[in-house]
Amino acid sequence: MQAVATTLTAVRERLRPGKRAGAIPYIGRDNEPACRICSDTGWCRAEGEEFIGLKRCKCVKERIRAARLVEIPERFRESTFESYRPGNPKQEWALCQMLEDPDGSYYLTGSYGSGKTHLLYAQYRQMVLAGKIRCHVRTTRGLVEELRRAEFDDGFVSPVLAAASKPDPYRLFWDDLDKLKPADFKTEVLFDLVNSLYDHIHGLTVTANYSLRELIEHERMHPAIVRRLDDMCGVIAL
Ligand SMILES: [Zn+2]
Numbered sequence: 394m395q396a397v398a399t400t401l402t403a404v405r406e407r408l409r410p411g412k413r414a415g416a417i418p419y420i421g422r423d424n425e426p427a428c429r430i431c432s433d434t435g436w437c438r439a440e441g442e443e444f445i446g447l448k449r450c451k452c453v454k455e456r457i458r459a460a461r462l463v464e465i466p467e468r469f470r471e472s473t474f475e476s477y478r479p480g481n482p483k484q485e486w487a488l489c490q491m492l493e494d495p496d497g498s499y500y501l502t503g504s505y506g507s508g509k510t511h512l513l514y515a516q517y518r519q520m521v522l523a524g525k526i527r528c529h530v531r532t533t534r535g536l537v538e539e540l541r542r543a544e545f546d547d548g549f550v551s552p553v554l555a556a557a558s559k560p561d562p563y564r565l566f567w568d569d570l571d572k573l574k575p576a577d578f579k580t581e582v583l584f585d586l587v588n589s590l591y592d593h594i595h596g597l598t599v600t601a602n603y604s605l606r607e608l609i610e611h612e613r614m615h616p617a618i619v620r621r622l623d624d625m626c627g628v629i630a631l
Contacts, residue, residue, distance in 0.1 A: 428452035454524055461521040464530050469514040477511055484508055487629045495519055498564075500622060501600045503631030509600040510568055512631075516598055517566045526562040526596070529553050533572040540582055557589040564596030571601040571613050580615045587621045597625050604630070 426433040431450035439448035465472070474492055479485040484507065491499065491512060499516075501509035517530050529552060531539070536553065543551035556563045573583075590597050601608070605623050608614045614622075 458521055458524055461528060465514050465518065469511060472511045472514040473518060474515045477508060477515060484631050487512065487631050490629055491516060498596050498626045499598045500605065500626035500628045501631065502604050502628065504602060507631035509631050513566055513568055513598055513600050520564060526564055527556055528564045528566065529556065530566040532568045533570060536567065537577045540578055544578065544582060554586060557586055557595060560593050565590060567599040570599040571603040571608060573613060575612060584615065584618050587618050591621050591625055
């Protein structure tokens with residue numbers, strides 16, 4: 394008890410009015426905190442002319458950013474717009490389009506090896522680093538697993554569905570959209586997701602081997618969903 398009292402006194406001493414939270418040393422001995430400003434609590438002291446309160450520590454944004462970047466597969470870790478090497482005029486035009494409007498929504502279509510996934514991750518990386526809007530990146534396999542789990546597990550909330558259904562700015566990056574099989578899940582689940590993105594004017598960038606027309610011809614996706622994709626995304630054929 395005495396030890397606790399000593400610690401509390403020590404902390405109060407360190408929290409003298411006028412002293413910045415950033416200057417408060419961490420009192421733990423065994424585990425050094427990654428952030429010395431907030432001791433990994435995520436909150437730090439904010440002082441204004443007429444108020445004293447708590448604000449989110451800047452390390453929270455940094456941690457979110459790092460977690461989002463880790464989601465880039467090893468193969469595309471270095472994929473940026475600068476490192477993209479167009480091999481033909483179509484690919485050159487694709488790069489120009491995306492550099493001109495790096496916040497645009499795109500349906501990137503082309504054969505294997507055309508660089509569409511490189512461009513998807515380049516845009517994702519740029520947006521994550523800018524830190525202005527919430528972003529998720531999913532392969533079709535990851536998205537199917539997530540949406541299926543949300544359908545059958547009452548205790549699970551899909552991060553993608555949750556973000557898509559809120560008005561706060563959001564963007565989904567979806568790699569290999571046409572790997573989706575009609576049997577993967579109900580059309581309504583997918584339509585709800587795409588429609589939520591559409592209704593809230595969220596961003597969407599996808600890659601696919603098939604063109605939008607081929608998605609319908611090969612019965613990969615319901616025409617209503619393809620129409621939404623067409624409305625939302627600028628088509629870039631590589
Ligand atoms: Zn911090």
